[in-house]
Amino acid sequence: MSPNLRIAYRFLTAKKRAMLMSLACTILGVGLFIVTQATTRGFEEFFTKTLLGINGALRIEDKMQDTMRSLQAAGSSDAYFAQREGVKLIEGIEEPQLIAGAVRGFPNVRAVSAVVRGNVQVTSSFKTEDAQIFGINLEDHIRVSDLAQQITNGTLADFRDSAGGALMGRVLADRLQLGVGDSFVLAARGQSRSVRVAAIFETGYREADKTNVYLHQPAARSLLKKPAGASFLQVMLHDPERAPLDAARMKQVLGHDVKPWQEREKTWLAVFRALRISTGITVTVFTLIASLAMFNTLAMIVLEKTKDIAILRSMGYERRDITQIFLWQAGIVLAIGAVVGAGFGVGVTWLVSLVPLPINGIFKTDTFIVAWSGMPLFIAQAIATALVMVMIASLVPARRAARLEPGDIVRGTAQ
Amino acid sequence: MSTVQTNPGELALRCTNLHRYLGQGEGRVHVLKGVSFEARRGQVYAIVGPSGCGKSTLLYLLGLLDQPDEGQIEINGAAMSNSDDFARTRARGGHIGFVFQFHFLMLEFTALENVMMPMRKLGRLTPAEMKARAHGLLDSVGLGAKTHRLGTQLSGGEQQRVAVARALANQPTILLADEPTGNLDVKNSALVFDLLTRLAKEQGQAVVLVTHNPEIAQRCDFTRPMRDGLFV
Ligand SMILES: Nc1ncnc2c1ncn2[C@@H]1O[C@H](COP(=O)(O)OP(=O)(O)O)[C@@H](O)[C@H]1O
Ligand SMILES: [Mg+2]
Numbered sequence: 162m163s164p165n166l167r168i169a170y171r172f173l174t175a176k177k178r179a180m181l182m183s184l185a186c187t188i189l190g191v192g193l194f195i196v197t198q199a200t201t202r203g204f205e206e207f208f209t210k211t212l213l214g215i216n217g218a219l220r221i222e223d224k225m226q227d228t229m230r231s232l233q234a235a236g237s238s239d240a241y242f243a244q245r246e247g248v249k250l251i252e253g254i255e256e257p258q259l260i261a262g263a264v265r266g267f268p269n270v271r272a273v274s275a276v277v278r279g280n281v282q283v284t285s286s287f288k289t290e291d292a293q294i295f296g297i298n299l300e301d302h303i304r305v306s307d308l309a310q311q312i313t314n315g316t317l318a319d320f321r322d323s324a325g326g327a328l329m330g331r332v333l334a335d336r337l338q339l340g341v342g343d344s345f346v347l348a349a350r351g352q353s354r355s356v357r358v359a360a361i362f363e364t365g366y367r368e369a370d371k372t373n374v375y376l377h378q379p380a381a382r383s384l385l386k387k388p389a390g391a392s393f394l395q396v397m398l399h400d401p402e403r404a405p406l407d408a409a410r411m412k413q414v415l416g417h418d419v420k421p422w423q424e425r426e427k428t429w430l431a432v433f434r435a436l437r438i439s440t441g442i443t444v445t446v447f448t449l450i451a452s453l454a455m456f457n458t459l460a461m462i463v464l465e466k467t468k469d470i471a472i473l474r475s476m477g478y479e480r481r482d483i484t485q486i487f488l489w490q491a492g493i494v495l496a497i498g499a500v501v502g503a504g505f506g507v508g509v510t511w512l513v514s515l516v517p518l519p520i521n522g523i524f525k526t527d528t529f530i531v532a533w534s535g536m537p538l539f540i541a542q543a544i545a546t547a548l549v550m551v552m553i554a555s556l557v558p559a560r561r562a563a564r565l566e567p568g569d570i571v572r573g574t575a576q
Numbered sequence: 577m578s579t580v581q582t583n584p585g586e587l588a589l590r591c592t593n594l595h596r597y598l599g600q601g602e603g604r605v606h607v608l609k610g611v612s613f614e615a616r617r618g619q620v621y622a623i624v625g626p627s628g629c630g631k632s633t634l635l636y637l638l639g640l641l642d643q644p645d646e647g648q649i650e651i652n653g654a655a656m657s658n659s660d661d662f663a664r665t666r667a668r669g670g671h672i673g674f675v676f677q678f679h680f681l682m683l684e685f686t687a688l689e690n691v692m693m694p695m696r697k698l699g700r701l702t703p704a705e706m707k708a709r710a711h712g713l714l715d716s717v718g719l720g721a722k723t724h725r726l727g728t729q730l731s732g733g734e735q736q737r738v739a740v741a742r743a744l745a746n747q748p749t750i751l752l753a754d755e756p757t758g759n760l761d762v763k764n765s766a767l768v769f770d771l772l773t774r775l776a777k778e779q780g781q782a783v784v785l786v787t788h789n790p791e792i793a794q795r796c797d798f799t800r801p802m803r804d805g806l807f808v
Contacts, residue, residue: 164693164696164697168682171682171684171685172684174684175684468680469680469682471641471680472676472680472681472682472693473682473693473697474641474665474668475639475641475668475674475676476668476669476674476693476694476697476742476745476746477665477666477668477669477670477694477697477698477746478665478669478697479661479662479665480661480662480665482697566642567641567642568636568641568642568643569642571636571641571676571680572598572632572633572636572642
């Protein structure tokens with residue numbers, strides 16, 4: 162053990178109560194940091210997972226066509242003016258197979274599903290509601306969504322085997338008082354068609370559960386009078402975080418409008434970001450208290466140990482050694498605080514994850530959600546924050562101790 | 577163990593025309609009024625004088641614990657009065673042993689650890705050698721049986737003897753002691769004084785001590801009476 166560390170340890174243990182106080186604050190700071198990060202991040206991740214499970218990471222929609230050429234053809238003399246005319250949107254995707262093939266060529270793409278969408282009215286024997294139907298190829302679509310995991314009543318196999326079957330959102334089914342096996346009527350563009358509820362799904366995201374009805378694509382095409390093409394392609398990525406990058410490249414290559422989920426869910430993501438910042442502030446305040454406690458403890462020890470400082474200086478210990486001795490004391494508290502605090506944080510996080518908390522509307526859960534996968538990062542962040550703040554707070558008393566003149570101390574005039 | 581070359585008579589410490597003022601404003605006192613002094617290796621010097629005449633103030637200056645307002649201090653030929661804190665700290669660790677008037681021990685440490693403290697900083701010996709040397713020094717001040725007592729478990733006189741052992745830890749060429757026997761009974765003050773003089777003779781250390789004890793002063797090689805900030 163280095164002499165300075167040894168001295169630091171003795172100084173610290175001589176002031177047990179103050180030391181334990183700052184240790185407790187450090188443990189609390191580190192622990193609570195971990196708990197709050199794990200829970201806020203847990204909810205955010207779960208929400209993201211829910212949204213990705215419904216709408217995928219990317220949605221490829223309308224084609225963007227340059228209108229410049231058509232204007233030039235019309236005989237405009239001012240080409241620059243024509244360029245500013247911008248783009249014209251051609252609704253939907255005319256050649257879904259072709260585009261899907263091109264999209265699959267992107268390395269980050271995991272799966273693609275072509276979807277035919279339309280607005281419909283759904284009528285049960287009880288009442289009528291507005292809804293959206295999604296004509297899908299089931300095998301494609303369960304690879305770009307969590308539809309298979311969202312079934313709560315009935316089975317996916319039942320839907321797969323019945324050409325006239327439908328998957329209906331839980332909220333819509335409740336409103337129409339429909340159960341598995343019941344029939345209802347879909348009406349659109351003057352057409353109507355009787356369909357049977359094959360299964361009921363629940364995503365937890367109210368918007369989807371209230372309006373979405375999935376049909377097999379041929380059924381949807383005939384109802385919507387849309388024999389070819391698709392409304393959009395839903396894409397799942399290996400790394401959803403990279404969605405904006407991939408979207409930009411696809412847009413360029415395909416000439417279609419491509420929306421990453423981050424843009425689609427901007428509002429909600431902003432809410433979570435605000436939440437993360439506000440908990441971050443709370444947690445920083447805890448760490449601040451830990452650093453103030455450390456400051457207080459060290460300032461007290463400096464006052465009490467001025468004579469020892471003079472003795473050490475008289476024996477050849479440099480100012481640097483004195484600074485080190487006091488920083489080591491903070492270091493010892495930090496080291497213990499980090500280890501115990503991390504254990505405490507993980508333990509409380511585990512307890513919190515057992516707390517019942519039924520949520521439905523933006524996602525569905527029965528208990529607190531905790532991001533276990535991010536735990537090593539949260540622990541590292543918590544310790545790093547405590548380290549920086551406590552060390553900065555300790556620097557002041559440590560340097561004060563180092564500045565003391567041995568002559569002033571032995572004469573008793575050190576201020 | 578070769579830092580102290582036995583070279584009696586060589587100049588270890590010299591100060592010339594030292595002035596020191598203490599206090600602020602109205603209370604500012606001219607404590608040292610141009611003190612000059614020399615100490616040679618192998619010799620024991622006693623500084624005597626009434627309380628408040630400036631003996632401790634002078635010793636702090638010589639020990640490089642304080643800086644003079646005017647005048648020069650040389651340690652083993654090197655001018656120290658204008659050098660920076662780092663150089664003065666190095667000189668304290670390597671050349672000077674200091675025994676404070678109020679036996680400052682580090683109370684959370686054992687007698688042995690207190691004696692090893694300067695050695696650990698200097699780092700000249702291996703840990704085992706440090707321990708052996710510290711045991712030896714405590715033996716020679718009659719505390720061989722109490723090496724593992726904490727500072728708080730030692731009497732005033734015992735603490736003072738540990739402080740003497742500690743001042744000798746790095747084999748300094750210069751030993752400065754501010755009333756080292758002030759708290760000791762007759763037997764122990766004789767023990768400490770004999771140790772200091774023996775070291776001066778055997779290892780060629782320059783020993784400067786402040787004392788009120790006329791008997792001890794008499795047994796020193798030189799006695800410097802001081803009055804009101806000046807040697808008389
Ligand atoms: N901080 C101070 N301010 C003013 N005067 C001081 C201060 N410290 C010591 N003195 C004065 O300096 C003089 C010398 O003190 P000191 O060297 O301790 O004397 P000694 O050791 O000979 O008894 C004393 O008169 C004392 O009152
Ligand atoms: Mg004195």
